[in-house]
Amino acid sequence: MKKELRIISPTGHLGFAPMKLESFKIGLKENPDYICADSGSDDIGPTPLGKDSQASPVKWQEHDLENILLACRELKIPMIIGSACDTGTNRGVDLYVSIIERLARKHGLSKFRLAYIYSQQSKEFILDRLKKGIEIKGLDGRPPLTEEDVKKTDNIVAVMGVHPIIEALNEGADVIICGRSSDVAIFAAPAIKEGFPKALSYYLGKVLECASFCAEPYMGKESVLGIITHEDVKVKALHPNARCTIASVAGHAMYERANPFYEYFVGGRLNMRNCRYEQYDEKTTRITGPVFEPAERYFVKLEGAGKVGERYFGIAGIRDPYTIKNLDKVIEWAKNEVRSEFGKEGYQLHFHVFGKNGVMEELEPIKHITPHEVGIVVEGVAPTEEMAESITITATRQIFYARLPEVKGTAGGCAYIIDEVLKGTPAYMWTMNHAMQVDDPMELFKVNMIEIG
Amino acid sequence: MLAKKLKYKKLVDLAKTIRSKNAGPDLITFDIIFRQKEDYELVKRSGVINKKTISELFNIDESRITDLVEFDPANAIKFTIARKLPSGSPGESDTFGSQQYAPLYDLEIPV
Numbered sequence: 001m002k003k004e005l006r007i008i009s010p011t012g013h014l015g016f017a018p019m020k021l022e023s024f025k026i027g028l029k030e031n032p033d034y035i036c037a038d039s040g041s042d043d044i045g046p047t048p049l050g051k052d053s054q055a056s057p058v059k060w061q062e063h064d065l066e067n068i069l070l071a072c073r074e075l076k077i078p079m080i081i082g083s084a085c086d087t088g089t090n091r092g093v094d095l096y097v098s099i100i101e102r103l104a105r106k107h108g109l110s111k112f113r114l115a116y117i118y119s120q121q122s123k124e125f126i127l128d129r130l131k132k133g134i135e136i137k138g139l140d141g142r143p144p145l146t147e148e149d150v151k152k153t154d155n156i157v158a159v160m161g162v163h164p165i166i167e168a169l170n171e172g173a174d175v176i177i178c179g180r181s182s183d184v185a186i187f188a189a190p191a192i193k194e195g196f197p198k199a200l201s202y203y204l205g206k207v208l209e210c211a212s213f214c215a216e217p218y219m220g221k222e223s224v225l226g227i228i229t230h231e232d233v234k235v236k237a238l239h240p241n242a243r244c245t246i247a248s249v250a251g252h253a254m255y256e257r258a259n260p261f262y263e264y265f266v267g268g269r270l271n272m273r274n275c276r277y278e279q280y281d282e283k284t285t286r287i288t289g290p291v292f293e294p295a296e297r298y299f300v301k302l303e304g305a306g307k308v309g310e311r312y313f314g315i316a317g318i319r320d321p322y323t324i325k326n327l328d329k330v331i332e333w334a335k336n337e338v339r340s341e342f343g344k345e346g347y348q349l350h351f352h353v354f355g356k357n358g359v360m361e362e363l364e365p366i367k368h369i370t371p372h373e374v375g376i377v378v379e380g381v382a383p384t385e386e387m388a389e390s391i392t393i394t395a396t397r398q399i400f401y402a403r404l405p406e407v408k409g410t411a412g413g414c415a416y417i418i419d420e421v422l423k424g425t426p427a428y429m430w431t432m433n434h435a436m437q438v439d440d441p442m443e444l445f446k447v448n449m450i451e452i453g
Numbered sequence: 454m455l456a457k458k459l460k461y462k463k464l465v466d467l468a469k470t471i472r473s474k475n476a477g478p479d480l481i482t483f484d485i486i487f488r489q490k491e492d493y494e495l496v497k498r499s500g501v502i503n504k505k506t507i508s509e510l511f512n513i514d515e516s517r518i519t520d521l522v523e524f525d526p527a528n529a530i531k532f533t534i535a536r537k538l539p540s541g542s543p544g545e546s547d548t549f550g551s552q553q554y555a556p557l558y559d560l561e562i563p564v
Binding site: 277 | 479527531537549
């Protein structure tokens with residue numbers, strides 16, 4: 001049995017911005033056993049999943065894949081990529097597989113085994129589960145999944161745990177391209193496969209998932225090295241100017257999580273309540289004490305997004321102090337004009353008032369403002385492009401014509417950069433943030449294997 | 454005898470990091486991290502960061518605060534709120550939830 005396992009994490013979100021190579025190359029001299037990188041995020045909003053598109057240019061994704069692939073083939077170590085192409089849909093997995101094939105040809109790489117794991121689910125399948133009475137519970141305060149939610153959805157992915165990745169490794173995969181996967185799982189899987197304790201393996205995943213975000217000072221896209229033994233996890237910053245400190249590593253545990261003490265995945269959760277952090281050396285922090293708490297039943301997280309409608313944007317600037325003072329009346333006027341033409345329902349119209357509460361909206365504590373100018377972004381969403389455009393241009397134009405009794409500037413109530421509205425990407429919405437019960441953690445995932453080179 | 458006058462420091466002057474970010478599509482989580490253990494302990498002991506303060510500051514019902522945690526290993530206090538709409542929905546303006554922390558700056562901590 002191996003005494004320790006060393007994993008490089010080169011980037012927290014593969015392709016979102018190109019990974020930095022200096023620290024990566026330093027890492028390659030540290031005798032890594034694996035290189036693992038996650039490509040997914042639900043931070044990017046529902047559009048990439050709903051539309052089945054990507055959040056980043058393919059060129060950046062290729063850049064990262066190329067650097068990781070070449071390093072792994074040279075060192076003869078496996079690479080594992082999670083949540084291919086931001087969302088982990090089958091299209092994303094297929095794209096990454098084709099990129100790997102192309103890169104292998106380009107560099108004349110000798111034969112290797114590539115596993116790709118699908119995680120996309122069809123609406124029919126989920127509806128069928130609902131009909132059979134399988135529990136699909138809402139996460140983060142959502143109610144249980146309904147048929148209506150599924151019907152509003154365009155694309156669904158299930159978030160895999162370590163199980164399909166371990167299967168791919170057991171079958172001898174050199175490169176693994178995962179559909180949607182838990183960030184933690186892509187690092188935990190090789191450690192569990194190699195016989196390390198589950199608690200430490202999952203912690204290793206937890207600490208490595210965002211690469212240099214667990215180090216300080218703040219720098220993105222730099223590599224870090226995780227080392228697991230049977231007693232502890234160590235994490236080392238690889239950039240010459242970065243360190244993994246007790247504060248930076250512990251601080252990372254709470255990043256993007258509601259609660260810093262628990263991390264959930266298929267088959268259980270990691271309890272970090274009694275984690276101990278020690279400064280091991282200047283660049284390395286040592287962690288002991290995480291606990292793995294197995295779940296009684298398997299639940300797999302489902303993510304789904306669906307189209308709400310076509311979308312246009314209009315932009316209007318206001319400088320007149322009287323108009324700014326009476327902004328709510330201006331917006332009400334514009335809304336009424338749209339209502340009288342298009343009725344009250346069947347579309348959405350939003351006014352984002354930058355300079356007032358455009359960023360925080362209802363959470364904004366400052367209710368009374370006296371800026372010298374404000375910018376209004378009008379957002380119109382409707383079933384057809386034509387209607388979305390009409391609604392948005394009506395609302396934006398009516399800011400110009402708003403009737404305020406005392407206004408002195410009677411030649412036009414706002415300034416336009418351009419007197420037109422701009423076509424936006426259609427509007428999407430997260431329709432699923434749920435967890436579905438399964439009998440087998442492999443049930444929603446399919447591991448495929450091909451030979452390349 | 455005059456009561457001893459309380460002195461205050463603003464949270465922004467005590468904390469190293471005050472940030473907000475999505476925790477999944479339905480939640481926004483806020484992290485307040487201190488460089489010095491003493492500053493962390495001071496704010497923790499003051500009890501100023503509680504559900505009532507947060508709900509007043511952001512004008513939300515206390516039931517929307519899903520977590521409030523003091524996290525000793527990182528010298529940090531964090532809380533999480535439920536979004537009104539999932540991230541990136543039409544009408545919603547901060548997809549990453551990354552600009553919602555500013556009102557915390559001016560919280561007054563008795564020193």
